[in-house]
Structures are given as structure tokens and as C-alpha cells.
Amino acid sequence: MFPSSRNDPNTPGCTSCSESFLFRHQGYNATISAHEKSSHWENAVVLFDSMPAAKLSPDAISYNATISACGKVGQWQAALKIFEAMNKSKVFPDTITYSAAVASCVNGAVWSRALSLFEFMPQANVQPNVICYNVAIGACARSGQWEEALRFLQAMADATVLPNNISYNAAISACEKGGQWQQALRVLDLMQLSKLVPDLISCNAGISACAACGWVSGFMFGLSCAWCFVWCSLLGTSTLRCRKLASGPQPFFFLWVVFFRCHPQKPTAV
Numbered sequence: 258m259f260p261s262s263r264n265d266p267n268t269p270g271c272t273s274c275s276e277s278f279l280f281r282h283q284g285y286n287a288t289i290s291a292h293e294k295s296s297h298w299e300n301a302v303v304l305f306d307s308m309p310a311a312k313l314s315p316d317a318i319s320y321n322a323t324i325s326a327c328g329k330v331g332q333w334q335a336a337l338k339i340f341e342a343m344n345k346s347k348v349f350p351d352t353i354t355y356s357a358a359v360a361s362c363v364n365g366a367v368w369s370r371a372l373s374l375f376e377f378m379p380q381a382n383v384q385p386n387v388i389c390y391n392v393a394i395g396a397c398a399r400s401g402q403w404e405e406a407l408r409f410l411q412a413m414a415d416a417t418v419l420p421n422n423i424s425y426n427a428a429i430s431a432c433e434k435g436g437q438w439q440q441a442l443r444v445l446d447l448m449q450l451s452k453l454v455p456d457l458i459s460c461n462a463g464i465s466a467c468a469a470c471g472w473v474s475g476f477m478f479g480l481s482c483a484w485c486f487v488w489c490s491l492l493g494t495s496t497l498r499c500r501k502l503a504s505g506p507q508p509f510f511f512l513w514v515v516f517f518r519c520h521p522q523k524p525t526a527v
Contacts, residue, residue, distance in 0.1 A: 281311065286318045293326035301326035302335060315346070321353045328361025333370070336361035352386050359392045368400035375409075387418055394427040403435030410444070422453055430462045 285308055292301035305323040308315050315323075320343045327336035340358045343350055350358075355378050362371035375393040378385050385393075390413050397406035410428045413420050425448040432441040441462070448455055 282313055282316070285311070285313060286316070286322065289319060289322045289326070293322045293329070296326070296330055298326040298330050298332055298335070302339075305339070315343075315348065317348055317351060317354070320348060320350075321357055324354065324361065325357040328357050328364055331361075331364045331366075333361040333365030333367055337370070350381060350383065352383055352389065355381075355383055355385070356389050356392060359389060359396070363392055363396045363399070366399070368396045368402070371396040372405065385416070385418070387413070387421060387424065390418060390420070391423045391427060394424060394431065398427045398431035398434065401431070401434040403431040403437050403440060406431035407440065407444070410447075420451065420453075422448075422456060422459065425451075425453065426456070426459045426462065429459050433462045433465050 285304060289301050289304050292298070292304065301323050305315060305319060308319065320339060324336045324339050324343075327333070327339065336358060340350070340354065343354065355374060359371045359374045362368070362374065372393060375385065375389060375396075378389070390409055394406045394409045397403070397409065406428045410420060410424060413424065425444055428444045429441050432438070432444060445455060445459070448459065
């Protein structure tokens, strides 16, 4: 018997055509995502480029996974090429798309392109989330643009996007590279007001920023970090992480680090 045209995937209007198309489309996306997770960006691009030949149109998942695959290994030019192709298609970029594109520029050390993409998001009617902001602040930190980093941190508050430890750590790191120890202390104060506990990264970056301007400033920053842990302990905060940090050796560790990193060393005899 010949197969019924109703169930033949190659027959126009058959009921199983849409199911077959959806299955193949999901298969392509799943494979591209697998290459993205394993950092096989070239395989992801080849598979993405082969979709039209298979009579499949890439969707947002296809574009996002391929852009992310390129961006993770610093192939920012390939990532932006796919990003531009997405803008020319009927698929609209979303927050995930811009996050992947900005991250690809950061990993490729093209800070200006990363910040340009981020600033273009409102024009594209895409609202940045905390990940987008963190990537932008991190780009500013790596390029030493501390003023831009603080501007993005303020923009998060204006957009009612709650900063997390990564946001504040990146801002403090930007102040460190810019030699702005006063601003580093201000960011630490904002961090405490947000009921977030500074970790080793934030305090180490702040101490480095203060130490560059003198050991007294660095010591005061270390005291601020130590006091933050004591303050959380006295308040009896319900956050499990705060309790663990406040009850641990962190306050004493910070003071120890401050002393050896910020105290002026005597010249050794030759």
C-alpha cells in the first residue's frame, strides 16, 4: 500500500509536516547549544549556516546560541556578524541576544564596541537586565573607565534593576584601576546599604585601590570590610551566607591582608 498523502511529510498540507519541521528545528537548536556549551564555536557556525539549505529559518534560540558560542572564545567579529544578520532578518534581538553580543566584545577586549551595543539597547526596545549591566560594568573595569562604571551602576538603580555582588565588585575594580580609592569606599557603602556582604573580591579590589594612595587609606578600607561582617552578625540577618561570613575568619583575614599589602615596607639592605 502507498502511504496516505495525509501522513506523508513530503506532501503539502499534510498533518505531520509541521511536527516534522518543529522536530528538525529543535534538533538544530539543541545541537548548536551543545556546541556552544562545549566551546566548539566553528561547529556551531557551520551548523547555523546550514539551516537555510535544510529549509529551516533560524529563530532567536539559533541566533543567541551561535552568538554565545562565538563570544565565549573571544570570536567577537563572528559573533557580531551573526548579530547583524539577525537585525536584517525578521527575528528581533532580545535581552539574551544583546548580553551574548556584549559579552563577546568584552571577551575580545573591544570595550568600545561592547559599551556601544549596551547603550543601543533602549533604542531597540530591549531592557537590560542585571547580566547586561554586569557585563557593561565589567567592560568598564577592564578598560579602566571608572566613571562609566559608576554611571552604569547608577543607571541600574534608576531602572529599578537590583545590583548584585558582581555589579559592585566590578565597580570597585574599575575604581581600583582608576586609582579612585574614595569612590571605591563609596561603592562599598552602597553595597552595605543594599544589605549585600562584601566578599574577598570586592575587599581585595578596594584594598588595592586604597593602597595605591597610601597604606592608611587601605587600612581604613580593610576596617570597613571587617566592620561590615561584624555589623551583619550583630543584626542577626536571616541570610545564611551573611551568617557564615560573619561567623568566619574573614574580618581578621582582611586586616591581615591590609597590613601586608598596604603597610610600607622597609628597604632591604644590599
